[in-house]
Amino acid sequence: MSNIPQELRFTKSHEWIRREEDDTLTIGITDHAQALLGDLVFVDIPEVGEECAVGDDVAVVESVKAASDVYAPITGEIAAVNEKLADTPELLNQDPYGDGWIFKIKPADENDYDGLMDADAYQEIIAEDES
Amino acid sequence: MPFIPHTEAEVRAMLATIGVESIEDLFDEIPADLRSSGLKQVPDGLSEMDISRLMHTRADQDSRTLCFAGAGAYEHHIPAAVWEITTRGEFYSAYTPYQAEASQGTLQLLYEYQTMMTRLTGMDVSNASLYDGASALAEAVLMAVRANRKSRTKRILMPRTVHPAYRKVAHTIVHNQGIVLEELDYDPQGGHIDPASLPTDPGDATALVIPQPNFFGVLEDVHALTDWAHQHNMLVIAVVNPVSLAILTPPGEWGERGADIVCGDGQPLGVPLASGGPYFGFMCCRQDYVRQMPGRIIGRTTDLEGKSGFTLTLQAREQHIRRSKATSNICTNQGLLVTAATIHMALLGSRGLERVAAASHANTVALSDKLAALDGVHKVFARPGFHEAVFRFDLPIEDILRALSAQSIVGGVMLMDDYPELGNCLLVCATETKTVADLETYVSSLQRISERLQAKASPVQPKMM
Numbered sequence: 001m002s003n004i005p006q007e008l009r010f011t012k013s014h015e016w017i018r019r020e021e022d023d024t025l026t027i028g029i030t031d032h033a034q035a036l037l038g039d040l041v042f043v044d045i046p047e048v049g050e051e052c053a054v055g056d057d058v059a060v061v062e063s064v065k066a067a068s069d070v071y072a073p074i075t076g077e078i079a080a081v082n083e084k085l086a087d088t089p090e091l092l093n094q095d096p097y098g099d100g101w102i103f104k105i106k107p108a109d110e111n112d113y114d115g116l117m118d119a120d121a122y123q124e125i126i127a128e129d130e131s
Numbered sequence: 132m133p134f135i136p137h138t139e140a141e142v143r144a145m146l147a148t149i150g151v152e153s154i155e156d157l158f159d160e161i162p163a164d165l166r167s168s169g170l171k172q173v174p175d176g177l178s179e180m181d182i183s184r185l186m187h188t189r190a191d192q193d194s195r196t197l198c199f200a201g202a203g204a205y206e207h208h209i210p211a212a213v214w215e216i217t218t219r220g221e222f223y224s225a226y227t228p229y230q231a232e233a234s235q236g237t238l239q240l241l242y243e244y245q246t247m248m249t250r251l252t253g254m255d256v257s258n259a260s261l262y263d264g265a266s267a268l269a270e271a272v273l274m275a276v277r278a279n280r281k282s283r284t285k286r287i288l289m290p291r292t293v294h295p296a297y298r299k300v301a302h303t304i305v306h307n308q309g310i311v312l313e314e315l316d317y318d319p320q321g322g323h324i325d326p327a328s329l330p331t332d333p334g335d336a337t338a339l340v341i342p343q344p345n346f347f348g349v350l351e352d353v354h355a356l357t358d359w360a361h362q363h364n365m366l367v368i369a370v371v372n373p374v375s376l377a378i379l380t381p382p383g384e385w386g387e388r389g390a391d392i393v394c395g396d397g398q399p400l401g402v403p404l405a406s407g408g409p410y411f412g413f414m415c416c417r418q419d420y421v422r423q424m425p426g427r428i429i430g431r432t433t434d435l436e437g438k439s440g441f442t443l444t445l446q447a448r449e450q451h452i453r454r455s456k457a458t459s460n461i462c463t464n465q466g467l468l469v470t471a472a473t474i475h476m477a478l479l480g481s482r483g484l485e486r487v488a489a490a491s492h493a494n495t496v497a498l499s500d501k502l503a504a505l506d507g508v509h510k511v512f513a514r515p516g517f518h519e520a521v522f523r524f525d526l527p528i529e530d531i532l533r534a535l536s537a538q539s540i541v542g543g544v545m546l547m548d549d550y551p552e553l554g555n556c557l558l559v560c561a562t563e564t565k566t567v568a569d570l571e572t573y574v575s576s577l578q579r580i581s582e583r584l585q586a587k588a589s590p591v592q593p594k595m596m
Contacts, residue, residue, distance in 0.1 A: 042422065042447075044422070047280060062447045063447075065452070066447065066452060067447035067448075067452060067453050067456075069456070
């Protein structure tokens with residue numbers, strides 16, 4: 001049973017989103033996703049300042065057996081990236097909701113956050129995968 | 132006799148289980164207008180005896196010629212040991228090394244090949260080879276577009292001194308992806324891209340391609356070109372002759388930072404001319420860009436018991452994992468030719484390769500001097516070159532080449548089609564395989580031919596009454 005923090009929002013493509021106090025959104029991939037991928041060997045992070053539209057592939061997470069795109073859940077601008085992942089991609093496996101965050105977006109429209117899926121809805125989606 | 136393992140009875144049993152009358156019935160969902168009506172242009176099969184005779188006749192046409200043609204494929208001596216070892220069953224029939232446990236021999240050889248190529252080019256990493264030099268250049272262009280995040284335009288600066296076939300292939304492969312190959316013209320005196328002619332503000336461009344030596348055999352000013360490109364946030368793609376690297380500065384040492392991607396054709400390293408192929412392409416790059424490099428990459432690692440071993444690595448770049456987002460659709464390498472090249476390089480060693488390069492260059496210089504001394508023959512470019520040179524002839528080149536060919540001499544490669552501005556010019560190459568007597572044969576044949584052609588061209592003198 002994978003870990004799904006109640007206070008976060010989610011996407012069908014297994015990204016999690018946390019709204020910070022300054023209204024930026026921190027994004028990573030869920031525990032479910034990192035478990036499926038296996039040991040990560042490389043994370044291709046975007047550049048700060050890059051513009052992204054909802055659904056754009058902005059990062060790539062690469063494990064020994066697969067490489068997956070990470071999508072922007074919201075339109076906006078990349079405000080920060082987790083540089084630590086360059087040398088220690090395994091942070092993403094060890095602490096997917098904490099130190100394993102991938103990038104932060106400054107949303108173009110703050111209200112877009114409300115449209116994101118909550119923890120219960122995400123739970124239902126992955127219940128299919130885990131059964 | 133068809134090499135199919137099923138008997139008639141087995142085929143009938145399978146069809147019966149499926150529930151159809153014939154194999155043809157399995158294809159009935161293909162609409163009639165899409166069906167092939169058969170291969171009409173393929174003639175009837177020949178017996179082994181007849182085919183053998185036909186091939187020997189064809190081969191005789193090629194043998195015993197004195198070859199002075201280069202232009203991307205070069206006749207070098209290949210020690211007998213190279214193909215003796217390469218055609219051993221262990222190398223010859225080894226399968227694709229996807230299963231590392233069963234492929235350590237192949238993988239070790241490819242790893243050694245990669246190591247040799249990085250040493251030769253002065254770069255950090257090499258892949259396990261691509262199809263040929265032309266497609267390697269196309270892949271390098273695609274790689275530069277992916278790797279250069281600072282550039283948005285997908286403009287690639289492509290000198291006209293790059294091999295015309297390479298430019299055409301690169302265009303075919305990249306143009307549907309919105310990549311523009313912008314031509315850079317060459318200096319008519321030097322036969323090179325003059326750094327002084329480059330714009331001080333070229334705008335946003337993704338990469339500069341630098342050939343060394345270039346198609347004319349002329350040496351480019353690689354340090355100035357490399358630095359100019361880097362100053363303007365372009366990546367540098369080097370297209371090089373691997374034998375020349377034994378005596379020229381390797382691309383890893385060009386300018387301040389060195390080239391970013393290096394590619395070319397490996398044919399000169401132990402691969403016979405073979406009427407044009409197969410050859411192999413090589414590609415090397417800096418460590419920073421390794422994840423954008425296409426093709427197979429062999430890595431060295433330790434297994435669960437701590438023993439050293441080799442394996443395919445960074446496979447997430449490749450299409451069997453990354454699919455449409457892969458670095459390339461290539462899922463192979465030129466294993467047999469790379470085997471020959473690796474054995475060839477190991478046999479020659481760095482000093483042997485140096486001697487091949489030096490001897491080839493010396494022979495071309497000697498031939499150039501003899502040619503330039505002839506009436507009606509002029510060396511076109513003033514700059515130093517490597518083992519090839521361009522000559523302009525007063526008499527029509529086609530006639531000269533035809534006459535030389537009747538003497539079993541391949542005189543060189545005509546340039547008129549790809550470089551009409553050069554006119555009646557020939558690209559001539561002499562490798563280490565040519566003796567002084569060979570050079571003499573070429574020159575004296577040329578002399579005789581010129582005299583004969585000239586006599587024909589002169590008007591008949593009427594007898595004075």
